[in-house]
Amino acid sequence: MNNDIENTDSTVSFQTEERITIHHDFMRTALTLAQEAYDNKEVPVGCVFVLEDGDERVIIGSGRNRTNETENGTRHAELEAIDEILASQKYTSDVFRKCVLYVTVEPCVMCAYALRLLGIKHVYYGCANERFGGTGSVFTIHQDPNLSLHPPYPCEGGYYREESIMLLRRFYIRENEKGFDQMP
């Protein structure tokens, strides 16, 4: 586990202290990254990629939204993490076939397809994305049989859903108060 991430001073408030599954543990890490995005005036979405090898699970990369900082609307948490993993030169793109993604908000259409292209093993998310969700809410990129080039992948949501939503709400309230009208 990445200790830097673990020790990040977080103000995410968990409605329940109960750690129900291993997935909740990883989702907590993703939430601290979402919080970091919030603290840096970014849309609060965070994610971790976990390499599964037998019973062993290791976080090999993490990311959070950087669309404002980079002035680039494609720099979503997932793409940040993917680029970090590949830029490290420790892994080739085949590694994602053994990886599970934990992300606080349902992947958008772009990220949903990127994950399919990489052959991701499984995706767990916090809250649904009813505007641009690519894994069920608006499109079903993860299972669409028309996309025959890359295999479908399973995806399930609801892990710390309330906490993920609360971060987003706090973000939009803050942005609206500042008079910004922008949804990166």
Next chain:
Amino acid sequence: MADANLPFQKVLSDEESRSLQTVDVYISDIEPKETGRVLKFMQNHCPQSKALDHVKRVRKTCHDEVDNLNLLIQQHNLESIIIPRIHQIPKYPAVSRTQFEEWKKLWPINFHENSRDSNFTLDEIAALKYYMTRAVKLAEIAKSRGEVPVGCLIVDPQSSSILCEANDTRILTGNPLRHAVLNCINALAFSKKPNNDEKNANDTLLPQKRKSEMDDDQLMQSEYISLVSTPETSDEIENKAAYLCKGYDIFITHEPCVLWLWCIQGLVEYFTEGRITPQEV
């Protein structure tokens, strides 16, 4: 205003240009209550050809409507003038001139030629051709390096300037997401950031050269992945527009995949007013 003599003709798809064609089949009137029995007989003894899957097996002939109509006619004492009978007319409005010429034989129909299709000026066509040729060149460079041959450029149609260009680098970088379109968007975003010249030069995400347009020879020789000419926008609103890529045109040698279509389509904020000019190579 569109120029009168354009150097090309719109090529219609088969579906658009296909005229009404028919094949002969046997039909028979039956009582509605016998439908099930008759269909069973048909299934067992006269299975329908796959080529006619779009044809329904049963047509309901509604005599009630005709009866009602006759009744109405009688009520208005028009039976000596109006004698209703059934006639077939085109079901849909004609969308192409060929369809119109064919279908009007059945019954007179209206037709409004779509004027949007030929709204280009010759100058615009020359510009589009120039940009597209450049995109193809970028794709060829990619190919010569053993890369996936896709090229892409983003253009500001207001100033007729190329904002950034990129080709595919997914093989060379080992990152399957390094599609030409993403490289191009990244290059554009990078060009907007101040003080980015020196740092972060390691990542292929970032352009390695900052020059405005090179000529073709330079283009072929250069090592760059994406090159950028920085648009001169100091105004904050303009910068925001640039971040959103609003009003820009993008030229790609291939139809964008789902991955980047999301960015381009204007589903969210990208290219909301720009035109997309995909071309199959």
